[in-house]
Amino acid sequence: MTQIFSILGTLLILYDLYLGFTIKQKAPGGLIGKQLSQLNLLTVLFAVGYLVITFLIWNYPADTLYTIISLLLLLGAAFIFLVIRLIQAILTAIG
Amino acid sequence: MIHYQRTSKKPDVLLSRNELLVYMLCREKISEAELVERAHLTLDEMREVLSELQKKGLVEAENSLQVNSSQSKPKANSLQEVKQSFSSQQVMSKESDVSQKVAQLQFVKARVASVLESYLGKQAASYQQELESKRSLAEIEEWGYKLVIKLRLAVSQEAAVALETVLKFLSEGTH
Numbered sequence: 001m002t003q004i005f006s007i008l009g010t011l012l013i014l015y016d017l018y019l020g021f022t023i024k025q026k027a028p029g030g031l032i033g034k035q036l037s038q039l040n041l042l043t044v045l046f047a048v049g050y051l052v053i054t055f056l057i058w059n060y061p062a063d064t065l066y067t068i069i070s071l072l073l074l075l076g077a078a079f080i081f082l083v084i085r086l087i088q089a090i091l092t093a094i095g
Numbered sequence: 096m097i098h099y100q101r102t103s104k105k106p107d108v109l110l111s112r113n114e115l116l117v118y119m120l121c122r123e124k125i126s127e128a129e130l131v132e133r134a135h136l137t138l139d140e141m142r143e144v145l146s147e148l149q150k151k152g153l154v155e156a157e158n159s160l161q162v163n164s165s166q167s168k169p170k171a172n173s174l175q176e177v178k179q180s181f182s183s184q185q186v187m188s189k190e191s192d193v194s195q196k197v198a199q200l201q202f203v204k205a206r207v208a209s210v211l212e213s214y215l216g217k218q219a220a221s222y223q224q225e226l227e228s229k230r231s232l233a234e235i236e237e238w239g240y241k242l243v244i245k246l247r248l249a250v251s252q253e254a255a256v257a258l259e260t261v262l263k264f265l266s267e268g269t270h
Contacts, residue, residue: 027249094245 002062005070006054012077013047019084026091036087043080050077098157099145100124106153112202113144119198121154123191133195203235203265210261214254236266 020040027033050073057066101121110118116134125133131141148154204226211219211226222242229235239262247255 029251030247030249030255031252032248033250091249094241094248 002057002060002066002070003054005067005074006050006057009070009074009077010047010050010054012074012081013043013050016077016080016084017043017047019081019088023084023088023091027087032087032090039080039083046076046080096126096128096158098124098126099130099154100157102152102155104152106151108151111144112206113140114148115202115205116198117141117144118148118153119194119201120191121148122194124157125191133191200230200232200235203232204229206261207235207239207258210257211254214251214257218250232265236262239265 017040020036020043024033024036024040027036053069053073057070060066099121100123101118106118113134113136117130117136120130120133127138127141127145130136130145131138134141136144145154145156149156207226208219208223211222215222225238226235229238239258243255243259243262246252246258
């Protein structure tokens, strides 16, 4: 279960990264543009962290604590996904 | 009385707001007094603008005493002639109002376009195309405020502030 959550979290955060940089082209400046740059930078750091953690806990024996951590990582990636979708919706609305 | 009219030369330099306005009003032969009245400028300001336009070769002065006398004292020998004269004056007045509005619209478009270009560079081209399609000041104002939000959120806050300033100036001028 730990490995599944970790892989899903890593894949989702990589997709977040892709979405974030795609949207950045539509908002090169302004309030959203600046905040999106910071969000993308943090997402890069998180993605590296997710990869490292997935690699580190891959061969660990099943443990409730690791399962909870990997589930939290997955939910964190989902949270970033929702934020990016919200920004995407705002950009679509303002044309 | 001195009348002014445009020359055949086309403006090849950027004109100021007042210069552009007076240049547009000089599409037909027009006296200094009429220019002052229609452009809402003082006589000194108007003379300054006219001399600038004359230096640039865009407007020429004409000492037309005959034109003046024939305009100010129409030969109204009969009621019919008076009516005709009155209706033609009304038509001329409407035409000058239209030309004044067109001049104002062109001025506002030029101002907004220059602001966008100075802040956004090549990126302003798409907005300038949208701007050109606008047919009235109200349309420009509505479109402009939407663009301010878009610029502020997604493109450039500096451009948004500059555009908003122009639009405020425009709305103060029209209301």
